[in-house]
Amino acid sequence: MPENAPIIEARRLTRSFGGFVAVNNVDIQISPGTIHALIGPNGAGKSTLFNLLTKFLSPSSGHIFFKGRDITGMAPADIARLGLVRSFQISSVFPHLSAHENVRVALQAREHETFSFWKSNTCLRRFDDEASALLESVGLSDKAGALASELSYGRKRALELATTLALEPEVLLLDEPMAGMGTEDIGRTADLIRRVGKGRTVLMVEHNLGVVADLSDTITVLRRGEVIAEGSYAEVSANSEVRQAYMGASHV
């Protein structure tokens, strides 16, 4: 496969709910090593498209490719093993384990060593060291011993990112990473995404256009289930159809 071939590609992707077409014949290509955002007004079909691309929903028709391989019929767990890992699901963190233990569990899961009580101390030590390094990379070193349930909202999401990074994903899929965050957490999370996005591909749905402008290499704008524009923030924000789509929308 050529180096700049899309890492994720959808062709004529469509999803209907009853008679309603939420995603309509969408073609999209995600280039490797880029941060790519899906935006659009409420009800545009962003979450549906994201859920299709991450295999949480099945398409009514169309195809999804990961590194040129058709993954349309594959289960999410199988595509996660290929390197496509969805993050920012609060439920993926165990509330009664410490931040450090949460990351260690994810590292053990990666190596299918969930039942590692019989492992040597040296082996467990390796997970400990790796867990500490991951916590440091998301700025949580000082919270290593804190229970996940005691972390602030923004830090919980940083912990989720650490547990996702433990799986060594090639593609990070972020569903509204800034949702529910205050200004300070937004700034910190944006820095974090930029940092962990280096050398990876990031696909995110995000409502905060300031963050989208700041982080994204490419933006795809949806409206009523269809792609109406794609390009850099400067390009899409100058597009008259995009401006029209956002007029009167509550979150711009």
Ligand SMILES: Nc1ncnc2c1ncn2[C@@H]1O[C@H](COP(=O)(O)OP(=O)(O)OP(=O)(O)O)[C@@H](O)[C@H]1O
């Ligand atoms: N499970 C479902 N059953 C029926 N209709 C659905 C379902 N999921 C989404 N829809 C409809 O599909 C359309 C697109 O929804 P979707 O959540 O993908 O939009 P969105 O762009 O993510 O919106 P928002 O910004 O409000 O989150 C909406 O009209 C929604 O009501």
